[in-house]
Amino acid sequence: MKLEVKNVTKKFNEKIAVNDFSIAINSGECVGLIGPNGAGKTTLIKIISDIMNPTSGEVLLDGKKISDMKKQIGYLPQYPNFFQWMTATETLFFMGQLSGLDKKELKTSIPKILSKVGLSGEENSRVSTFSGGMKQRLGIAQALLHKPSLILMDEPVSALDPIGRREVLNIIDEIKKDTTILLSSHILGDVEEICERLVIVKNGKKIEDTTMIGLLNRNSQNKIRIELSNDREDWIEHIKNLDYVKDVELTGNKLKVEVENIKVNKRMLLENALKHHVDIVKFEIANDTLEEIFLKMVVEK
Structure with missing residues (x-):
């Protein structure tokens, strides 16, 4: 499943948030989209996930328009927003039904996915009782629920304390074995730990696209x-x-x-x-x- 972003530009009035951006990501890659705050990372992630339309350019998944391939995409926003009164199971059941998943299938898959993200034993706990790290893990669970080919993560650990960050990084490191991941971040140590490839963005433009080793070797002294x-x-x-x-x-x-x-x-x-x-x-x-x-x-x- 190949992701292709072709010459995407996004303007908000006179401001250019994403400027003629192109990238191709092959199946099985874990790519880090890094840049300072305001570089256009979140806008780009929203365009790729078809939450936002580009001003120009296109996004293709396996050669098809991204709008026709949404069932193949899992999306984790920077701040997952759940109904606080729902339990973890109820949340995933609700999200799963929105994705068109069968009730029978959800009853089988939800306990497995909660176990995968380290939330076993919290199935019937309300989201209002969850820590930031637990909410982020629940967010990963909803992104994985429909078994997507591509997962998009927007600053998945930036708002977490060190313990929560470590828990989520471990989960991402595990799930990247089974799916393609594009994650944005400004925390370089986290990207360095889990991504093999880096795309650096500045003022909405791509200024570097390389492997971690290639970048370090090229800048060796x-x-x-x-x-x-x-x-x-x-x-x-x-x-x-x-x-x-x-x-x-x-x-x-x-x-x-x-x-x-x-x-x-x-x-x-x-x-x-x-x-x-x-x-x-x-x-x-x-x-x-x-x-x-x-x-x-x-x-x-």
Whole structure:
């Protein structure tokens, strides 16, 4: 089941929320749509889920218009809104019937889906008694109830405390084995943990579409981070004069050494340290983190 977003633009009066956006997602992928607040992520998720119409462009699922394929889509909004007086079972039964599911089928599938999202034992508890994390898990349950081929999640963990976030991330990590997922977020650590592919959005435009490994490798630097157990000013001055060392940044006993060729020079630098009996606590390639790369892209561009 392939998702294709083709040249989608969405305008609100004079404001362009999504600007000529295109993406293709293949079956089984878990893709993270990341960007700062106001980048157009929620608008894009609503267009893909057919809640909102684009000003121009189209969305296809398996080559068909998204409006004809809604039964294949599961949608989790940032803040799932349920009737507080309903129980978990009643909520899913109501949602299932809205999706056209058979009553007999729902009686069988609801206990299974509640178990899958960690809500076994809460079947008859009212939604009003649920924590934020429990409501989010119930939201995932309703998104999964009709066994969709594609699940869209809008900021699924941004409003949760650390415990609730961990619970929901574990569930997403489990369900991505069985379905295609597109989730939006501005919490980079969460996306880095569960998504293999990243699409970065700024001002409604796609500015990057790559794998996690590809992005990190492309932004790697010829720098080595070294932490020493004690002060070795003599060795630091020595390496500053090595032909392959371009720069040395010193903070306490921590160094960041820029070299000409990381593959060749990292071994040479380590051998030099051992030769001079330098006591090393840490020796690692100093690649930029995802957060550092993200900030450069959305702030500096």
